[in-house]
Amino acid sequence: MAELLKIEGLRSGYGEAVVVQGIDLVLPQGESLALLGRNGTGKTTLLNTLVGVTRRHAGRIVLAGQDLTALAPHQRAAAGIGWVPQERNIFKSLTVDENLSAVARPGPWTVARAYEMFPRLAERKSNMGNQLSGGEQQMLAVARALVLNPKLLLLDEPLEGLAPIIVEELLRSIARVVRDEGMSAIIVEQNPRMILPITQRAVVLDRGSVVHEGASAALLEDREQLDRWLAVARH
Known part of the structure; x- marks a missing residue:
């Protein structure tokens, strides 16, 4: 499958503070990625860096063969990044x-x-x-x-703070877009059990670095890993 997004050696943050450290990531065309981790591990910062609203200290971002690294946020949007921030x-x-x-x-x-x-x-x-x-x-x-x-859809905690009936409705719609229609997406979500069933791959961040990368289905079944990185209660 063709490579859509490539991130190499990415370090970024706010001002002099580095939050995301040494991220290397490849997302194939048509795949969706669950971006997981406890609060404060760098998930939103990574999305913000892809959009271009943080300070990049090192590394490179390439989307569909186009180097976005030096582009302004509006140029990245024109290049194919669609972003739904927490603030909407x-x-x-x-x-x-x-x-x-x-x-x-x-x-x-x-x-x-x-x-x-x-x-x-x-x-x-x-x-x-x-x-x-x-x-x-x-x-x-x-x-x-x-x-x-967009070529790539970024969703930052799209289900946070919503009523259960709305969560269900929105989750069905997101599943249709990314699973049934094959739009490439990176989705940040606090509840792995909600988002892992509708994505192909999962990345877990801890202290700004990737500590796990693999198939979403495998992580969903691995209770020990879910507990270790995400503090998900065993059932």
Whole structure:
């Protein structure tokens, strides 16, 4: 399978503080990756570095053969990175429809298709962003990233703080995008049991470094490793 993302010797952080250290990672085209680890291990920093909003101290990032290392965030977005940060970053003073149409780019993911994926958004297309619930805002943030038609989708804890029924709905949609339709994605999630079943590969970070890399299915079955790195209770 063709290589989509290649990270080599990446060290990054904020100011002089180095958070992510010596990351080497390859993501093939069409594969999804669960990025796991306890709080403060560098997961969000790694995504932020791919987007271009941290300070890079060393290393290289290549997406679909294009070196992103020296590019600004808007140039990385144009190169094919779609990002859903924890803060969501939707336009709260625009309607749902305006949020989507303002950023949509040509490709298979159209605004109409986003509405088909998220019927709740279709029902609220005339609502302002600040009139949506937290779960609906998260759906809108994911839909906005999809209509950019990115090569790589980055999701930073997309299920955090949402009601169980919304978690279930959003998880089904993410599974459809990454598992059934083969969009390449890196997904940060605190609960490995939610995200490992819908991704192909898993990476665990600890103190800013990769301490485990392998198949998601194998890690899901390895209770000892889950306990060791992620403090997941045994059942």
